[in-house]
Amino acid sequence: MTKRPIFASLLLLSTALVAPSAFAQDAASEPATDEPTADQATDDAAAQDEDFDVSIPGGANSEIVVTGRYTPNVVRATPEVVSVLSSADIARTGEGDISGSLQRVTGLSVVGGGFVYVRGLGDRYSLALLNGSPLPSPEPLKRVVPLDIFPSNVIDSTLVQKSYSANFPGEFGGGVINLTTKATPREPFLTFSGGIGWDSETTNQLGYTYYGSDTDWTGFDDGTRDIPPLLKAALNSGKPILEGADFTQDDLEAIQMELVNAETSLLQQNNHIPVNWSAGVTGGTTVTLPNGELGIIATAGISNKWRTRDTLQQTSLNQDLSGDPQTSYNRVITDNRIVVNGLLGFGLELGDHKFRWTNLYIRDTLKQARLGLGTDRNQSERDILKQDTAWFERQLINTQIVTELEFDRLQVDLRGAYANSQREAPYERGFTYVRTNLPTDQDPTGDKFVNDLGGNRGDATIAFSDLNEDLWSGGVDLSYELAPRITATVGYAYTDTHRVSVRRAFQFRGSNLPISVTQLRPDYLLSDATIQLYDIALQETSAQDGTAAFDAKLTTHAGYAQLQAEIVPGVNVNAGVRYEEGKQTVVPIDLFNTGGSAIVETDLNNDYWLPALTVTWEIAPDMQIRVNGSKTIARPQFRELIAQIYQDTDSNRLFRGNPSLTDSELWNAELRYEWYFGRDQRLTAAGFYKSIENPIETYTSVSDSAVNSSFANAPKATLYGAELEVQKYFPLDTMSDAPFWQSRRLVLIGNYTYTQSEIKVGANDTTVINGVVQDAANFFFDGSPMTGQSDHLVNFQFGLEDQDRLSQQTLLLTYVSPRVTSRGPSGQPDIREKPGISLDFVARQGINLLKKEIELKFEARNLTGRTYKEVQEAGDNRIFLNRYKLGRTFSLSASLKF
Numbered sequence: 001m002t003k004r005p006i007f008a009s010l011l012l013l014s015t016a017l018v019a020p021s022a023f024a025q026d027a028a029s030e031p032a033t034d035e036p037t038a039d040q041a042t043d044d045a046a047a048q049d050e051d052f053d054v055s056i057p058g059g060a061n062s063e064i065v066v067t068g069r070y071t072p073n074v075v076r077a078t079p080e081v082v083s084v085l086s087s088a089d090i091a092r093t094g095e096g097d098i099s100g101s102l103q104r105v106t107g108l109s110v111v112g113g114g115f116v117y118v119r120g121l122g123d124r125y126s127l128a129l130l131n132g133s134p135l136p137s138p139e140p141l142k143r144v145v146p147l148d149i150f151p152s153n154v155i156d157s158t159l160v161q162k163s164y165s166a167n168f169p170g171e172f173g174g175g176v177i178n179l180t181t182k183a184t185p186r187e188p189f190l191t192f193s194g195g196i197g198w199d200s201e202t203t204n205q206l207g208y209t210y211y212g213s214d215t216d217w218t219g220f221d222d223g224t225r226d227i228p229p230l231l232k233a234a235l236n237s238g239k240p241i242l243e244g245a246d247f248t249q250d251d252l253e254a255i256q257m258e259l260v261n262a263e264t265s266l267l268q269q270n271n272h273i274p275v276n277w278s279a280g281v282t283g284g285t286t287v288t289l290p291n292g293e294l295g296i297i298a299t300a301g302i303s304n305k306w307r308t309r310d311t312l313q314q315t316s317l318n319q320d321l322s323g324d325p326q327t328s329y330n331r332v333i334t335d336n337r338i339v340v341n342g343l344l345g346f347g348l349e350l351g352d353h354k355f356r357w358t359n360l361y362i363r364d365t366l367k368q369a370r371l372g373l374g375t376d377r378n379q380s381e382r383d384i385l386k387q388d389t390a391w392f393e394r395q396l397i398n399t400q401i402v403t404e405l406e407f408d409r410l411q412v413d414l415r416g417a418y419a420n421s422q423r424e425a426p427y428e429r430g431f432t433y434v435r436t437n438l439p440t441d442q443d444p445t446g447d448k449f450v451n452d453l454g455g456n457r458g459d460a461t462i463a464f465s466d467l468n469e470d471l472w473s474g475g476v477d478l479s480y481e482l483a484p485r486i487t488a489t490v491g492y493a494y495t496d497t498h499r500v501s502v503r504r505a506f507q508f509r510g511s512n513l514p515i516s517v518t519q520l521r522p523d524y525l526l527s528d529a530t531i532q533l534y535d536i537a538l539q540e541t542s543a544q545d546g547t548a549a550f551d552a553k554l555t556t557h558a559g560y561a562q563l564q565a566e567i568v569p570g571v572n573v574n575a576g577v578r579y580e581e582g583k584q585t586v587v588p589i590d591l592f593n594t595g596g597s598a599i600v601e602t603d604l605n606n607d608y609w610l611p612a613l614t615v616t617w618e619i620a621p622d623m624q625i626r627v628n629g630s631k632t633i634a635r636p637q638f639r640e641l642i643a644q645i646y647q648d649t650d651s652n653r654l655f656r657g658n659p660s661l662t663d664s665e666l667w668n669a670e671l672r673y674e675w676y677f678g679r680d681q682r683l684t685a686a687g688f689y690k691s692i693e694n695p696i697e698t699y700t701s702v703s704d705s706a707v708n709s710s711f712a713n714a715p716k717a718t719l720y721g722a723e724l725e726v727q728k729y730f731p732l733d734t735m736s737d738a739p740f741w742q743s744r745r746l747v748l749i750g751n752y753t754y755t756q757s758e759i760k761v762g763a764n765d766t767t768v769i770n771g772v773v774q775d776a777a778n779f780f781f782d783g784s785p786m787t788g789q790s791d792h793l794v795n796f797q798f799g800l801e802d803q804d805r806l807s808q809q810t811l812l813l814t815y816v817s818p819r820v821t822s823r824g825p826s827g828q829p830d831i832r833e834k835p836g837i838s839l840d841f842v843a844r845q846g847i848n849l850l851k852k853e854i855e856l857k858f859e860a861r862n863l864t865g866r867t868y869k870e871v872q873e874a875g876d877n878r879i880f881l882n883r884y885k886l887g888r889t890f891s892l893s894a895s896l897k898f
Contacts (some may be wrong), residue, residue, distance in 0.1 A: 018035030033441055055692050057475055057491065058412070063893040074341045076676050079564055079574035080614055081163040081626060081686070091557050101115040114245040125173025125634050125666075128323075131358055133400050133417035134169070136471040151770070160689075163614055164630035166560040166576030167477065170610045173634040173692075181358050184295025184347035185284035188249055195857070195893025197276035199307065200865075207273040207308040207334035208369040210389050211263045219338030219365035225391055225426040227464060228258035235464075238593050241540040252538045255272050256531050261524035264427040265339060267369055267387050273334065276891065278303035282501060295347040309884040313372075315707050321877035326702070329386070336367040354408035357399075361424070364394040385433040385449050387522065393424045396410055413491075418470070425465040431522045432459045450518035451525060453510030453536060456520070460526060461541070461879060466644075469499040483568035486625070489576075493558045497572075497586060499638050502549040502589070503542065510536045529884055542591075547599060547645065547656075550588035552638040556582040560727045570618040580633075581607035586641040588660055600659045600771035602641045608633055610667075627674040632703070636661035636696055640711040643770065653700070654708045660768035662713055663692040683726050689718040697759065698787050699779045699823035700831060707881070709822055714780045715765040719789070720756035733801075747799040755793075757786040784830060785820055806846030806855060814838045823873040824872060831881055834869040838862055851896040861889040 034068030034681060075841070079505040128135055145371040161168070162175040169176075197203075213224035227235070234255060239246045282302030287294040310332050340363045348355040370388040375381075434457045438446035451458030477491035483513035513534055517525070542548040564857060586602035610628035619625060639646075642657040672686035694713040701708050730746040761784075765776040785791075792815065799810035816835035824830045846853060870882040 004577070017689075035044065051599065057415070057477055057493065069443075076624065076674060076682075078163050078592065079572060079616060080674060081628060083160045083162075084157060096219065103787075125175075127169060127172055127176040127706040129176060129178040129400060130360070131400055131402060131417075132178060132354070132475075133398075133419075134416055134471060136396070136419050136421040136497060136499075137400065137471040140242035142475070156180050159638040161193075163626075163628040164610075164612045164632050164668060165614065166562045166612050167489065167554070168554040169495075170558065170578055170580040170608055170633050171635055173631040173664070180362065181345060182284075182297050182342060183670040184293070184349070185286060185297055186283040186705055189326045190283040190898040191895050192279070192281050193301075193893060194279045195277065195891055197278075197305070197859075197889060197891030199276065199887040199889045201887030202273050202308040203309075203720060204272050205274050205308060205603060206332070207270050207306070208267050208371050209270050209273075209330055209334055209336065209367070210265070210369050212268055212367060212391065213263065215240070216336075216367055216391075217338065218302070219340050219363055219393075221391065221393075221426075224261070224263050225452065227426065228255075230255050230258050240542065240589065240592050241504075241538065242536065243539075245676050249535070252534075253531060256526075256538045257528055260528060260531075261427065262527075264389055264391070265429050265431075265526065266521070266523040267371060267389060270334075273306050273308060273597050276303070276305040276889075277493075278893070289350070292350040293347065295345075295349075296387065297345045297347075300342045303337075303339045305337050306334065307337070307887075308332065311882055311884040312880050313330075313374075313882055314879045315702055315881070316828070316872070317702055317826075319452050321828065321872055321874045322880050324377065325687070325879055326372060326378075327376045329372040329384075331370055331374075331386075331554040332370030333368065333370045338361070338365045338367075339559055340365075351609065354404040356402040356526075358402075360396070360398040362396045366390075366392040366394075368392070368530040379434070381437050383435040383437060383449075385435070387427065387433075387856050389430045390428045391426060395422045403808060409481040411479040414475075418472055420471075421467075423465070423467040423470045425463070427464070428461075428463040429522075430459075430461045431525075433456050443517055443521065448519055450515070450519045451520075452513050453508055453525070454513075455509075460522070461505065462508075463503060463505040465501075467499065467501045469497065471498075472496045476551060487564050489560075489562045489564070491560050491562075493556070493560075495554070495556045497554040500550070500589075501552070501638075501642060501644060502550060502591075503644060505541045506538050507541050508536055510534055537636055547588065547643050549591050550582075550586055550642045551589050552586045554582060554584045554635070554638075556580060572616045572618075574612075574614045574616075576612050578610040578612070580610060581605075581722075582635065584635060584641075586638065586657075588643075593706055599643045602636075602659045602661070604663065606663055622677055623673070623675045626670070626674065627673075628668070628670045630668045632666045634666065634692075634696070636663070636711070640696060648709075654706060656708065658711045658769055660771055661696055661711060662694055662768075664695050664713070667691045678729070681728050682724070685725075686723045688723070692717045692719070695759070695786060697780065697823060698821070699825075701825045707825075712767045712769060712776075712779050713769070714759045715762065715776055716760040717757060718760070719755065719757040720755060721788065723751065723753045725751040742746070742802060743804040744802050744807075747797065747801055749795075749799075750856075751793075752794050753793040755789055755790045755791060759784045759786060781822060781823075781830075784823070787820045787822060789821040790817045790835075806844060808844045810839040810842045812842065814840075821870060829872045829874050831870060831872055834871065836866045836869075837864050838866060839864045855895045855897075857893045857895075859889070859891045859893075861891075862886050863888060 048065065157180045158174055159178045159180070161178075164172045208674075211432065213222040215222040231252075234247065235243050237246065241247060241252070243249055243252055248469075281681070282297075282299040284295065284297035291659045310330070312328070313331055314328045340361075342361040344359045346357045366430065368388070368390045370386070371557055372386040374384055374386075376384055396419065398417065400415065400419075400420040403412075403414040405414075409722070424779075431451060433449035433451045435449045436443050436446045436457075440446055451460065452615040453460055473493070475491060475493035477489060479487055479489040481487050517534060518528060520530070528535070552778045558578055558580035560578040562574065564572070564574045565573050572822050582602040582604070584602065585845055588597040588599045588601070590597065601640050608631075610631050610633070612628075612629045616628060617625045617627075639655070640657050640661055643659055644657065646655050647653070668688070668690050670686060670688040672684060675683040679681070693716055695717040696711055697714045698709055698711055701710070726748065728748045729752075730748070732741045732744045732746060735741050759780050761776050763777075763779050763784075767776045767779060768774070794813070794815040796813040797810055799808060799811075801808040801810075815837045818832045818834045820830045821833045822831045837861070841858075841863065843858045845856045847856065865885070865888055867882065867883065867885050872881065874877040
């Protein structure tokens, strides 16, 4: 069988999506008119410079020839609707992490920094894989992993598949995002990189921070935040830490003395927040073996970034939002985010067989300081000052082995992986000071901020959170070429996820503190002296109803069968069905041996038959039409099921899960037209429709002036829309005879997505909240859009690039129309986010210095200087739950390759 090596890596994604042998054909059997032209041969050579790897379930990494005829477009050759970002595409956007690059893909938007929404569906409808294996999330508010923790330098390609095929897990609501790490290098290399960045709203501007520990800049604490011995013993005692519950006043005082830790409690003003910076090293080599080769690649990097937001955060209790806000705070939030990453990969090729062992480490640390001043109508004319400090450690460790064996017409794909994610939040501290503004004859400290630790005029809190999740997964796929252009694939997949989440919260209580003591700053207020002299008590406020700790598990078994065939010339069918069963439990842990819990346990044990069919009709040599239909599911995330209170530090909202959530079921349909008029050049147009039973939506309530969010199953929802994408290159050698223009071309990439969704609520529809059946109309408005859905998504790239050497200049424009983030409380309007327009510029230039390759990169982000808004609106009445300026950012980086 003659093979054409240009597709050795490029068509790896098509082999993984379906049975690979269906694409492999003898070149001699092709009509003479299908042979590549001279121009195509040029494209053929160019394609070799853009090889990339895609590793996903259902195929082997072999050299493949496209069925029927030569095609210079990889995306066209796949039997499903996909978008692929190669390392070259990722580099063109200049984004430092994968989530930033993905927002350039048609129909995708990024929310909260790293969570990807496909066609307006929330992140719960997106499935993230690494080399075809599932990933656990180190983020307690999500089950899906935030993709902004993946630096772009460790990823070789990113595949987004929007039409379902049976080789993927059934939890495929909007699409799957598969990240493939870098594998065997073509030649030995060693690259050093570094960069600095400037944020107009942060760098050299006012912000707040606190000392922490000497090593905070690395993302690792030096032990300052370790839980002290007495507190650790008390936490493990099985008793709430309260006086009388096996703890004496002396015991509590001794524990408090350990918690003084002024390094985590003293907020400091910084008028010159530092610049952002990053550094990294990547290297690889290939060792020749008697019957193959061994590739080794390793990378390590660190980035240290600062962001300050001067926010306005409000709430209202009035249904029409009239009158003054219930609460209104101006809060300055300074985040110092440090991401450390490392990857070590081995790729072994022995004849037609390939083996890959990938080890990935990512640590994402957020050091946060917040200072807010505001009012609460529950507290009359008082001014309220709130100070918070926090340290969030998120860590992901992943190791996986993939084996791809090829035996002529039979191909075997084996994979196994283990991943562990952790999230620790020690010493989450909060202090509240109050100024009554009363005359001094009524209040001697009426013009001063005081904290009496009594709850009425101030308080002090501290919390410790810990999350650990283990994920084991494995699978096997067998593909057999039954006949030319007909291949059958069967497979089995298994996952086992286990998460334990614990949060212990405490409050410091004082009584009759002297006026001079109530005016002390936080570290003096809780110093050794004040604790001993004024009998300040420590009381655990962790709920004893079973919400302090949870044990959550999800186990799935799945088997599938899939057939890919060219039934008549030019018409390809990819049909399959997947049987998947999943058992999901969330059980409160009885930390305090109370013998029971008021929290309903989650016990979902469901199985599904999930069919999928895609028909591709080649209506002309460069045009085709795809039709897809499928059924998929979306399970509730652990966080949505756990009735444990967490605070979202971005939105300042409290979240609590609903253990009574059930699975969502989706029916999906799509019709797509594709015109490929040159290599990597295309015009596509598509329409899509989804019907969703029991979609999970976020709703909001206001209790005691605090905004709380939770989750519930709406009865039904529908979603439909259209997509348009164009990618075109214009050679510029005809503009002038000057050498500058001879190898340059203009790059135009644009896409637009229009989406409409509706929640459907009937007169007798119900929903279940913590075991209680309630009227669905109390939580959802009939006809409301789904949360996270934007009517319009626009991405446009306009660039100039050199085809002979590295020289790129790209303008990137993004527009995202308003979208609902949560249902409004008590009949109020929905809470809507207004992302707006963003304009970026990225320039990359390669130079040779002393026979070494150097890449320089300049980035200018958010040139429009947009303002982030999360708002409720009723006529002219408006409440800002969040409003702050997003800074213009500028960065310069360089990499040196040996």
